Amino acid sequence: MVRQSSNLQPKILRNARAMLLAEGYRGLSMRKLANGVGCTATSIYLYFKNKDELIHSLIDEGIGHLYDRLRTAAQQAKGAQERVDGLCRAYLDFGLENPEYYEIMFQLHPTHMTRYPAEKYRRARQNLQLFTEALATRANRSDGPTTEDHLRANTIWSNLHGAVSLLLAGRVDVRLDKEAYLEAVIKDSAGGVA
Amino acid sequence: MVRQSSNLQPKILRNARAMLLAEGYRGLSMRKLANGVGCTATSIYLYFKNKDELIHSLIDEGIGHLYDRLRTAAQQAKGAQERVDGLCRAYLDFGLENPEYYEIMFQLHPTHMTRYPAEKYRRARQNLQLFTEALATRANRSDGPTTEDHLRANTIWSNLHGAVSLLLAGRVDVRLDKEAYLEAVIKDSAGGVA
Amino acid sequence: MVRQSSNLQPKILRNARAMLLAEGYRGLSMRKLANGVGCTATSIYLYFKNKDELIHSLIDEGIGHLYDRLRTAAQQAKGAQERVDGLCRAYLDFGLENPEYYEIMFQLHPTHMTRYPAEKYRRARQNLQLFTEALATRANRSDGPTTEDHLRANTIWSNLHGAVSLLLAGRVDVRLDKEAYLEAVIKDSAGGVA
Amino acid sequence: MVRQSSNLQPKILRNARAMLLAEGYRGLSMRKLANGVGCTATSIYLYFKNKDELIHSLIDEGIGHLYDRLRTAAQQAKGAQERVDGLCRAYLDFGLENPEYYEIMFQLHPTHMTRYPAEKYRRARQNLQLFTEALATRANRSDGPTTEDHLRANTIWSNLHGAVSLLLAGRVDVRLDKEAYLEAVIKDSAGGVA
DNA sequence: GATGAATGAGCGTTCATTCAT
DNA sequence: AATGAATGAACGCTCATTCAT
Numbered sequence: 001m002v003r004q005s006s007n008l009q010p011k012i013l014r015n016a017r018a019m020l021l022a023e024g025y026r027g028l029s030m031r032k033l034a035n036g037v038g039c040t041a042t043s044i045y046l047y048f049k050n051k052d053e054l055i056h057s058l059i060d061e062g063i064g065h066l067y068d069r070l071r072t073a074a075q076q077a078k079g080a081q082e083r084v085d086g087l088c089r090a091y092l093d094f095g096l097e098n099p100e101y102y103e104i105m106f107q108l109h110p111t112h113m114t115r116y117p118a119e120k121y122r123r124a125r126q127n128l129q130l131f132t133e134a135l136a137t138r139a140n141r142s143d144g145p146t147t148e149d150h151l152r153a154n155t156i157w158s159n160l161h162g163a164v165s166l167l168l169a170g171r172v173d174v175r176l177d178k179e180a181y182l183e184a185v186i187k188d189s190a191g192g193v194a
Numbered sequence: 195m196v197r198q199s200s201n202l203q204p205k206i207l208r209n210a211r212a213m214l215l216a217e218g219y220r221g222l223s224m225r226k227l228a229n230g231v232g233c234t235a236t237s238i239y240l241y242f243k244n245k246d247e248l249i250h251s252l253i254d255e256g257i258g259h260l261y262d263r264l265r266t267a268a269q270q271a272k273g274a275q276e277r278v279d280g281l282c283r284a285y286l287d288f289g290l291e292n293p294e295y296y297e298i299m300f301q302l303h304p305t306h307m308t309r310y311p312a313e314k315y316r317r318a319r320q321n322l323q324l325f326t327e328a329l330a331t332r333a334n335r336s337d338g339p340t341t342e343d344h345l346r347a348n349t350i351w352s353n354l355h356g357a358v359s360l361l362l363a364g365r366v367d368v369r370l371d372k373e374a375y376l377e378a379v380i381k382d383s384a385g386g387v388a
Numbered sequence: 389m390v391r392q393s394s395n396l397q398p399k400i401l402r403n404a405r406a407m408l409l410a411e412g413y414r415g416l417s418m419r420k421l422a423n424g425v426g427c428t429a430t431s432i433y434l435y436f437k438n439k440d441e442l443i444h445s446l447i448d449e450g451i452g453h454l455y456d457r458l459r460t461a462a463q464q465a466k467g468a469q470e471r472v473d474g475l476c477r478a479y480l481d482f483g484l485e486n487p488e489y490y491e492i493m494f495q496l497h498p499t500h501m502t503r504y505p506a507e508k509y510r511r512a513r514q515n516l517q518l519f520t521e522a523l524a525t526r527a528n529r530s531d532g533p534t535t536e537d538h539l540r541a542n543t544i545w546s547n548l549h550g551a552v553s554l555l556l557a558g559r560v561d562v563r564l565d566k567e568a569y570l571e572a573v574i575k576d577s578a579g580g581v582a
Numbered sequence: 583m584v585r586q587s588s589n590l591q592p593k594i595l596r597n598a599r600a601m602l603l604a605e606g607y608r609g610l611s612m613r614k615l616a617n618g619v620g621c622t623a624t625s626i627y628l629y630f631k632n633k634d635e636l637i638h639s640l641i642d643e644g645i646g647h648l649y650d651r652l653r654t655a656a657q658q659a660k661g662a663q664e665r666v667d668g669l670c671r672a673y674l675d676f677g678l679e680n681p682e683y684y685e686i687m688f689q690l691h692p693t694h695m696t697r698y699p700a701e702k703y704r705r706a707r708q709n710l711q712l713f714t715e716a717l718a719t720r721a722n723r724s725d726g727p728t729t730e731d732h733l734r735a736n737t738i739w740s741n742l743h744g745a746v747s748l749l750l751a752g753r754v755d756v757r758l759d760k761e762a763y764l765e766a767v768i769k770d771s772a773g774g775v776a
Numbered sequence: 777g778a779t780g781a782a783t784g785a786g787c788g789t790t791c792a793t794t795c796a797t
Numbered sequence: 798a799a800t801g802a803a804t805g806a807a808c809g810c811t812c813a814t815t816c817a818t
């Protein structure tokens with residue numbers, strides 16, 4: 001009955017993000033979402049083909065944000081080691097500050113929804129690439145990253161992911177000094193030349 | 195005339211685990227579970243108060259299995275460093291071999307189900323304790339683990355968790371040599387004093 | 389809230405039949421049906437796997453009723469020609485008296501629902517067989533029906549079907565004497581030895 | 583710069599017909615139709631008041647086409663008996679070649695849509711009239727058709743309709759020689775004075 | 777110890793249609 | 798002449814759960 005001309009798309013995404021965080025994929029229902037947005041469930045289908053596409057859009061957004069964050073960190077770093085450290089810190093910050101994005105990007109089991117298009121995952125791999133390149137630079141390799149760098153980038157990523165995901169899940173011992181913990185994770189991962 | 199008492203409980207748990215593996219938490223429905231077990235949905239409620247309690251039982255089982263695995267690894271190790279390495283390896287193996295347990299133990303967002311009783315999580319912390327103690331032993335601390343050991347145990351754990359969880363989610367680059375990757379993760383985590 | 393122990397199945401079928409007649413396949417909704425029956429939509433699924441299976445059950449019933457009717461007619465007939473005439477009359481009567489069955493058995497376009505199992509259509513063919521046999525008998529063929537009889541049975545059937553279906557659809561000119569019309573159809577179809 | 587006025591109406595009708603053939607009345611949705619036409623659902627309402635009126639237009643078209651076909655057949659016939667035969671053949675051909683028209687003209691239960699205006703049905707009766715007249719001519723009645731002719735026209739029609747409708751529904755035994763079957767139906771119906 | 781019958785709530789989705797622009 | 802945004806109602810169906818037996 002109320003015919004607002006306000007573009008709903010961003011509103012829908014915003015609400016979906018919050019809802020996803022609060023209740024998980026399973027708890028995100030088109031109707032509850034619509035209710036939160038202030039429109040009918042039908043209207044959501046004007047902007048997204050279906051629930052999965054809506055989620056995919058959120059993943060897209062998340063990947064984009066994370067990439068921006070990492071790229072900025074890489075650019076602002078003064079030295080090679082600082083760049084690696086900075087990337088780690090940026091990754092952790094992003095994850096901890098954007099749990100809603102983080103969950104759908106990395107926690108959502110693919111079987112829980114229509115597979116996120118492989119083509120888009122490739123875009124996600126750009127993020128990893130930033131780490132790989134920073135490692136190559138640090139090692140003074142002028143002819144690009146080696147397999148070794150690639151492997152290293154992956155372990156760094158998985159270390160960081162482990163930390164973020166346990167923290168978000170509230171699984172890390174609260175008596176632990178969080179900052180020290182994060183520092184330790186970074187040192188483990190980006191740890192100097194050894 | 196064999197009148198088996200046919201206690202359903204283990205059958206239910208076994209099926210639930212298989213189902214969880216095949217279709218994820220979201221795909222586990224009481225009706226389908228009952229169907230697999232060969233009883234009615236109602237019967238399940240004789241053994242478990244509700245779906246969440248059933249899941250909790252599975253978590254209990256999982257924690258127990260993991261603990262057994264880790265303790266065995268700790269006992270069989272010949273030296274201090276070997277003990278830490280062995281614990282890491284055992285953790286990774288457990289996670290990768292029991293994705294159904296791993297998901298509900300560590301991936302399931304607490305908000306997705308009735309909170310797992312805090313009291314039980316404490317039991318889960320025994321697992322972490324094994325790491326802490328191994329680290330203390332390695333450092334020749336006779337008067338028990340320090341805060342430092344505790345912190346270290348946590349980063350080790352989160353590193354391992356990161357690896358398992360990305361592997362299970364199929365998020366790790368398939369072109370990567372998996373064994374080399376796992377080795378690197380362990381070295382990162384348990385890597386001696388260097 | 390009301391837990392009646394009255395078996396719903398026949399009630400559901402009865403209501404579905406009426407509803408199908410009144411509003412067609414498209415107009416038969418599980419919810420409206422449940423409402424008419426006095427239960428919830430969910431309950432219907434206790435008795436029928438889904439909407440199509442419910443319809444199939446109705447078709448089964450219809451085929452059975454028609455067969456009973458035809459067989460009875462065939463048995464009661466005194467002579468060979470009378471048997472053919474009787475079968476025709478019985479078919480017309482059945483169709484006109486049971487429009488709800490008739491529609492779902494013969495009018496429902498197969499594309500409108502999951503295909504009725506081929507195996508069951510075979511059962512439906514028994515009905516046609518009664519005609520074929522009556523024709524063979526009338527022609528004094530002791531060694532069973534010929535292709536000719538089979539063809540004839542089919543044209544008889546289609547003539548009768550045409551009449552029933554146009555009458556049920558209200559497409560036949562109301563100024564026409566209905567009884568005379570039906571007589572003419574039968575004569576066309578079962579028309580003597582000529 | 584060809585600025586076609588691109589009147590949508592014929593395009594809509596054409597698509598609706600195709601869709602009706604492919605998916606039946608039930609499968610014809612305004613949205614999907616619009617999609618096929620290349621316009622929005624809203625646009626269709628510029629040309630047709632609603633879905634039923636759209637269907638009615640198609641029925642109009644169908645009646646017109648059938649009439650053309652029958653009239654042509656009647657005109658081309660050389661003799662009186664040939665005229666009756668030709669009409670039958672034309673009717674069968676039309677039905678079998680235009681299942682999409684045939685369905686909405688004769689199969690669609692009136693209750694499934696807003697009643698087709700009675701006034702228009704009268705136009706449809708012209709088709710029957712062609713049969714009646716041909717019969718009168720064949721019987722050498724110079725003073726117009728009798729009630730007998732009218733009755734006969736109706737049985738012919740219903741015989742033909744029975745055949746078309748069973749064939750379209752795929753209900754006729756596939757082992758039957760189709761051409762022989764059709765011939766037999768015509769002979770039944772138009773079969774001379776014998 | 778187990779079942780059969782039933783429920784109420786909710787799911788994702790599609791429908792024909794309206795209306796301001 | 799056409800659209801884009803929105804709606805309310807309905808759809809088939811599945812869910813976890815209850816309760817009398």
